[in-house]
Amino acid sequence: DAPYKLILLRHGESEWNAKNLFTGWVDVNLNEKGEKEAVRGGELLKDAGLLPDVVHTSLQKRAIRTAQLALEAADRLWIPVHRTWRLNERHYGALQGKDKAQTLAEFGEEQFMLWRRSYDTPPPPLDRDAEYSQFEDPRYATLPPELRPQTECLKDVVVRMLPYWFDGIVPDLLTGRTVLVAAHGNSLRALVKHLDGVSDADIAGLNIPTGIPLSYELDADFKPVNSGGTYLDPEAAAAAIEAVKNQGKKK
Numbered sequence: 356d357a358p359y360k361l362i363l364l365r366h367g368e369s370e371w372n373a374k375n376l377f378t379g380w381v382d383v384n385l386n387e388k389g390e391k392e393a394v395r396g397g398e399l400l401k402d403a404g405l406l407p408d409v410v411h412t413s414l415q416k417r418a419i420r421t422a423q424l425a426l427e428a429a430d431r432l433w434i435p436v437h438r439t440w441r442l443n444e445r446h447y448g449a450l451q452g453k454d455k456a457q458t459l460a461e462f463g464e465e466q467f468m469l470w471r472r473s474y475d476t477p478p479p480p481l482d483r484d485a486e487y488s489q490f491e492d493p494r495y496a497t498l499p500p501e502l503r504p505q506t507e508c509l510k511d512v513v514v515r516m517l518p519y520w521f522d523g524i525v526p527d528l529l530t531g532r533t534v535l536v537a538a539h540g541n542s543l544r545a546l547v548k549h550l551d552g553v554s555d556a557d558i559a560g561l562n563i564p565t566g567i568p569l570s571y572e573l574d575a576d577f578k579p580v581n582s583g584g585t586y587l588d589p590e591a592a593a594a595a596i597e598a599v600k601n602q603g604k605k606k
């Protein structure tokens with residue numbers, strides 16, 4: 356039996372996921388479908404007997420509320436919660452609030468995919484006082500200004516997420532707890548990249564669906580026994596992964 360159990364959960368569909376807008380650090384809420392996905396995610400955990408002992412989330416309400424709804428459905432609302440900006444979604448820079456399909460049409464497929472999925476090309480930075488900037492948001496007031504992003508590529512997310520993996524999450528796993536991480540498409544891609552040792556090139560092809568728990572069993576060295584993890588509803592996950600991949604292409 357693998358010693359460590361880790362569950363990754365991308366938040367349910369948000370209002371901006373449904374509208375096909377780049378979201379990043381903008382604090383968008385779940386829509387009704389997303390709330391249902393979160394509840395179903397918790398039911399899947401319960402049915403699989405995968406009951407989290409502790410949960411780690413971002414500072415963004417779509418992840419916070421997903422964790423809450425899923426844990427309620429699994430009757431685990433009482434477990435300890437830790438929130439950190441290091442699990443926040445990737446900051447999407449000047450793309451935040453922009454329509455994905457329009458961006459693809461305006462800049463072309465190559466540039467669009469560079470911004471959306473390349474490992475090390477960040478979108479243009481977002482001005483500190485722009486409409487969708489969170490630079491002055493009180494929740495980041497304790498963060499030194501130089502740590503508050505104005506854009507990020509996935510590599511930047513790996514760099515700011517990993518310290519929390521090692522200092523915040525691994526210690527919980529080491530004490531035998533089943534850990535739930537409720538986060539975002541790209542902050543979870545960063546974690547999966549680390550766990551599975553995915554190459555900088557191959558991570559471009561990895562997409563994570565909303566609301567479906569992805570379960571990992573880790574060996575003593577924190578290497579996945581089930582490489583790539585196991586979705587608790589594999590059929591729904593496969594269909595949803597295709598949809599995420601094609602997001603720029605639909606209206």
Ligand code: DG2
Nearest residue numbers: 372376377378379444539540541
């Ligand atoms: C999405 C991911 O993040 O978008 O920021 O728009 O998981 O918080 O909804 P999430 C966003 P893509 O990188 O898949 O376009």
